[in-house]
Amino acid sequence: MAVVPGTRVVGSIEYLNERFAVIEPIFNKRGLNWEPANLDDYPRRGRVFWWSPQVPLSTGSVAVFELDLGKGDPDEFAARNAQLLSPVLDYRSTPYDKAIEDLTTSWSSNNRIVNGADCYALCQSDRLIGPLTPTIDDRYFFVDAQNLRLDRIPFRHSYDHVITLPDGRQYCDAASPAIGHLDCRPDGEVLRTALTHAKSIAPSILIPEFLATKKLMQAAAEALPEGDGDGDRQYKRDRLERALRICEDSDQIRSSAVELANTLINLPPLKDELDRAHDAALEKAIDDAKRAAANELAEEQAALAHLRSERDDIETQVSQAHSELRKIRTEVQTAQADVTRQLDSLESSVTNWQVPGNRSR
Known part of the structure; x- marks a missing residue:
């Protein structure tokens, strides 16, 4: 035709x-x-x-x-x-949150990226996320997270919008609106938000320990209110499911790390090396503690010497004050004695003046 x-x-x-x-x-x-x-x-x-x-x-x-x-x-x-048409970046083997993390934290090379034009990322489960606005420097680009609302990244189903060219390149014809949104913030922020949301949905679930967090979010995902709009309900469910993956990944990493540590620590060469490292660390800790105690003792002794010096200065000042006081007292006593002698002399003079008068009468 x-x-x-x-x-x-x-x-x-x-x-x-x-x-x-x-x-x-x-x-x-x-x-x-x-x-x-x-x-x-x-x-x-x-x-x-x-x-x-x-x-x-x-x-x-x-x-x-x-x-x-x-x-x-x-x-x-x-x-x-x-x-x-906007180029589609191939992240089909990557979860959507990891794709966004990669695009916003590292520079990539792609000669189909055009300055001023959007791009999309095709992730696991045929989720096409975007539009994403790239920042370009020569042949490299990254997506500036400040230009995105990471907690609500729009997505579409790829089979409705992706056009694959004969040479394998893929482009997006996003003429229709997005069908939903995804929370692409870092793991810690998503986990905190999901946990708060889960508690509001399933408050009756008891949480005896941190590991019960996973059970709480599983219960919350099953108890999402039917009254929510389909898009909002799916958005919350996706966030809870991602939070569950974070918990499961953390459990697996923790379990693998413990298992690996137990295996390695019992290998003879490594055990000997660990023992030597332990002894060296212990010796260093003892030496550090001794130095710290010696430094603290020296500081206290210096402070004590300073206090003793101040005490000696005060005692010297007190002794000098006592000497001055004794000197003043001696001077006062001498002055009093002089006054007494002068009064006695004056009294004697008066008495002698009166005797001749009596004779003339």
Whole structure:
């Protein structure tokens, strides 16, 4: 069946300059399906002309557009309502949270990433997460977490939106809205939120120890209220299930670590090495404790010597004050004696003056 104006087409940018681009058709939309394009259906060169693209392009970029009749162009058909398709990054063997962690914490190389254009990540369980806006430096890119709401990353099912080209490259035609959201925050934040949510859903569950956290969240996942909207219910369930995986991974890591440690510690060469390390660590700890005690004793002795010096200074000052007091007392006693002698002398003089008078009478 020949294509007609209005047919939706997916094509690759074969040539471009400042004024136009030339597109090689790859797929035509037939009903709900994409079918391989027959280049004979595109007179005259098996190509489509695109005047004045208003989006960032590079050779090899993939666009989706509607066919329009050309107006004196080299090709019979021209592109209208053209948009770049977003490249899909292959994380099909990776859980969605680990894919986001990788994209937001490390630089990756992908020549399909275009500056200013979004991308998507195809993760386990056919979950297509995005759009994600990359930050590009030369041939490398990463997704800045500050540009995302990590607790609500939109997702779609891949089979509805992913277009796989003959060379294996995948692109996303995300024309319809997302079907749900995923909590892609770090493990610790998700676990705390899920635990709080689980307690609000299943408060009657007793938690005798931390390991019961997993049972609590399992019960909460089964007891999610039916009144919640389907999307919100699935969002909460996904978060609880991820929190359960975190608990299970932690249990497995803890168990494996203990088992590995018990195995290694009993190997003769390692046991001898551990014993030597233990003895060395013990000797170092004793030496450190002795040094710390000696330093503390020296500090206390220095403080005691300082106090004794201050005491001696005070005793010297007190002795000097006593000497001054004794000197003052002696001076007072001498002055009193002088006053007494002067009074006695004056009294004697008065007495002697009165005796001759008595004789004349």
